[in-house]
Amino acid sequence: GESVGLHLPTLSVQEGDNSIINCAYSNSASDYFIWYKQESGKGPQFITDIRSNMDKRQGQRVTVLLNKTVKHLSLQIAATQPGDSAVYFCAENMEYNAGNMLTFGGGTRLMVKP
Amino acid sequence: DAGVIQSPRHEVTEMGQEVTLRCKPISGHNSLFWYRQTMMRGLELLIYFNNNVPIDDSGMPEDRFSAKMPNASFSTLKIQPSEPRDSAVYFCASSPTNTGELFFGEGSRLTVL
Numbered sequence: 001g002e003s004v005g006l007h008l009p010t011l012s013v014q015e016g017d018n019s020i021i022n023c024a025y026s027n028s029a030s031d032y033f034i035w036y037k038q039e040s041g042k043g044p045q046f047i048t049d050i051r052s053n054m055d056k057r058q059g060q061r062v063t064v065l066l067n068k069t070v071k072h073l074s075l076q077i078a079a080t081q082p083g084d085s086a087v088y089f090c091a092e093n094m095e096y097n098a099g100n101m102l103t104f105g106g107g108t109r110l111m112v113k114p
Numbered sequence: 115d116a117g118v119i120q121s122p123r124h125e126v127t128e129m130g131q132e133v134t135l136r137c138k139p140i141s142g143h144n145s146l147f148w149y150r151q152t153m154m155r156g157l158e159l160l161i162y163f164n165n166n167v168p169i170d171d172s173g174m175p176e177d178r179f180s181a182k183m184p185n186a187s188f189s190t191l192k193i194q195p196s197e198p199r200d201s202a203v204y205f206c207a208s209s210p211t212n213t214g215e216l217f218f219g220e221g222s223r224l225t226v227l
Contacts, residue, residue, distance in 0.1 A: 032214045034214060034215060034216075036218075041220075042220055042221075043118075043205050043207075043218030043219050043220050043221050044157075044205075044216075044218045045218070046215055046216075046217070049214075049215065089157065091214075091216075093214030101159075101162070101170070102147075102159075102214055102216055103159070104156065104157040105156075106156050107156060107157075
């Protein structure tokens with residue numbers, strides 16, 4: 001029979017608008033969080049990160065907010081451009097005996113309309 | 115820097131055949147990861163090496179899958195025998211010691227008919 005694929009949440013925005021992509025993480029012991037961008041046919045690429053001792057990290061166009069109380073992470077992209085169209089993954093990192101373990105969320109597809 | 119290099123980029127094979135995927139991590143990175151990406155399950159960690167030693171292979175689906183890292187600059191992921199449900203994009207990623215950031219290759223798209 002036909003298998004049902006993973007349905008990615010999709011955010012559709014107009015070029016020039018701001019985008020907010022949300023992510024809920026699972027482990028309160030996670031100490032480091034990363035956002036990755038994956039364009040079609042390519043591997044995930046690092047965008048930005050934030051450590052658990054911070055609640056905000058602001059870049060030129062990209063801002064990460066971390067709310068540890070509710071285990072929520074968001075990625076804000078200002079003045080969204082067509083080149084921002086991609087799937088965005090949040091990842092949480094936890095240190096354990098052997099090293100670091102990154103666990104990825106399911107991803108959000110961002111579509112930018114020109 | 116050349117980044118993480120994977121080969122082949124695409125492979126189409128028939129059920130029952132052996133598949134070998136290759137990865138060259140970024141020079142100086144001590145950790146290497148193999149991930150599988152499918153529409154059904156997203157990005158799944160298969161196995162993780164630190165200083166060429168397999169640390170966590172709990173994500174390897176079954177005995178048909180094996181991975182090796184004979185030296186710091188090369189790793190293989192082997193599937194024998196392959197099955198249609200193994201069809202996916204397989205990513206290799208490397209990381210410097212003591213950081214969580216992963217640097218991904220472009221992936222190997224495997225189709226098993």
